[in-house]
Amino acid sequence: MKHRILVVDDTEEIHELFDFILEDMNKCVNPKKVENQLDDILAGNADCKTESKVIEKELIIEHAFQGEEALEKIEKAYNDDSPYSLVFMDVRMPPGIDGIETIQRAREKYKDQEFIICTAFNNYDWNELFKTFGRNDKVLYITKPFCDTSLKQMTNYILAKVERA
Numbered sequence: 225m226k227h228r229i230l231v232v233d234d235t236e237e238i239h240e241l242f243d244f245i246l247e248d249m250n251k252c253v254n255p256k257k258v259e260n261q262l263d264d265i266l267a268g269n270a271d272c273k274t275e276s277k278v279i280e281k282e283l284i285i286e287h288a289f290q291g292e293e294a295l296e297k298i299e300k301a302y303n304d305d306s307p308y309s310l311v312f313m314d315v316r317m318p319p320g321i322d323g324i325e326t327i328q329r330a331r332e333k334y335k336d337q338e339f340i341i342c343t344a345f346n347n348y349d350w351n352e353l354f355k356t357f358g359r360n361d362k363v364l365y366i367t368k369p370f371c372d373t374s375l376k377q378m379t380n381y382i383l384a385k386v387e388r389a
Contacts, residue, residue, distance in 0.1 A: 226283075228301065229283055232287075232312065232313045234289050239287050249283060291320050291326035336389075337362065338385070343368060344367065
C-alpha cells in the first residue's frame, strides 16, 4: 500500500530531515513481499533472474510550510479521494495560524486524519493538548529534537493502523 505523508513546518531544514528519515524507510525490504516473491519462484510462477520488486517506494512525502497551505493540501487530498495517511505538524509557523489551530480546523471536516505534532517549543503541554483534542488516537505528540528511530516507529505504527482501517 502506498502512503501519502504531509510534513508541515516553516523550516526548510526540518523538511530535509524528514525526507532523509522517511526516505530511509522506503529502502527497507518488506519481508512479506520477499516471502511472496520466493513463493512465486518456488511455484514456477516467476524467474529468479527477474528484477526484484520487493523494494518498492511506499511513502510519498509532500510538504507545506504554513498552516493555511496544509489545510488546502489536506482538503485537496480528500477531494481527490487520496487522503494523507499521516500529517506531521509543527506548532509555531509564523506569520500564519499555528499547528494546533490547523489540526483543529482539519479535524472539523476530517475526523479520521492522523496527525503527529512535532515541536521544539513547550507552548502546549500534554494536559493542554488533551483538553484541546480529548481522548483519541488520531493526534500524537513528539518533541524536537527527536531521534530517527522514534520518528520511524511512530510512522510505522500510524501507517499500520491506517492499513487495518
